[in-house]
Amino acid sequence: MTDFKGRIIRAAKLDVNLYEEVEADKSALGQAMGVVVLSSLAAGVGSIAMGGLGGILMGTIAALVGWYVWAYLTYFIGTRLLPEPQTRANHSELLRTIGFSSSPGLIRILGIIPVLAKIVYLIAAIWMLVAMVIAVRQALDYKSTLRAVGVCVIGWIVQMLIFVLLFSVLGSFAR
Numbered sequence: 001m002t003d004f005k006g007r008i009i010r011a012a013k014l015d016v017n018l019y020e021e022v023e024a025d026k027s028a029l030g031q032a033m034g035v036v037v038l039s040s041l042a043a044g045v046g047s048i049a050m051g052g053l054g055g056i057l058m059g060t061i062a063a064l065v066g067w068y069v070w071a072y073l074t075y076f077i078g079t080r081l082l083p084e085p086q087t088r089a090n091h092s093e094l095l096r097t098i099g100f101s102s103s104p105g106l107i108r109i110l111g112i113i114p115v116l117a118k119i120v121y122l123i124a125a126i127w128m129l130v131a132m133v134i135a136v137r138q139a140l141d142y143k144s145t146l147r148a149v150g151v152c153v154i155g156w157i158v159q160m161l162i163f164v165l166l167f168s169v170l171g172s173f174a175r
Contacts, residue, residue, distance in 0.1 A: 011035070011101065040062075070159055087141050102128060108121060
């Protein structure tokens with residue numbers, strides 16, 4: 001198994017070869033999950049003043065569920081709705097590449113410094129989005145970066161609709 005820390009750094013550096021490597025490495029699923037957990041913990045620690053310790057636990061669980069849903073949506077959209085002729089992928093490949101695209105989110109731990117919080121979260125969001133597009137492009141074997149952007153945008157919209165619906169239903173039960 002390749003060095004976990006090295007993979008995180010390469011993913012954060014937007015190393016296209018890293019995303020190809022984890023796409024092909026079936027044993028990297030645990031590492032990808034580890035990146036998602038570490039990134040969400042970094043976000044939780046970075047925003048501990050707002051969410052407290054409970055926010056860290058709930059944020060980590062939400063990040064894992066969101067990662068799984070996002071990977072499935074991306075797989076479906078990318079292979080069924082917007083495939084290129086050479087597109088060959090499975091759900092596990094998307095889980096691995098998308099998991100590693102969370103690597104830039106580790107900087108969110110710096111949000112614990114109040115004057116840095118907003119800028120750190122903005123930088124992390126943009127950086128993670130760029131990493132996500134690269135991860136999707138590589139996992140779906142796209143030649144077009146624009147198509148990967150389209151898959152990410154459509155997936156984001158669908159995921160937000162699912163979460164809004166889910167929270168609406170859960171909110172109805174809470175009352």
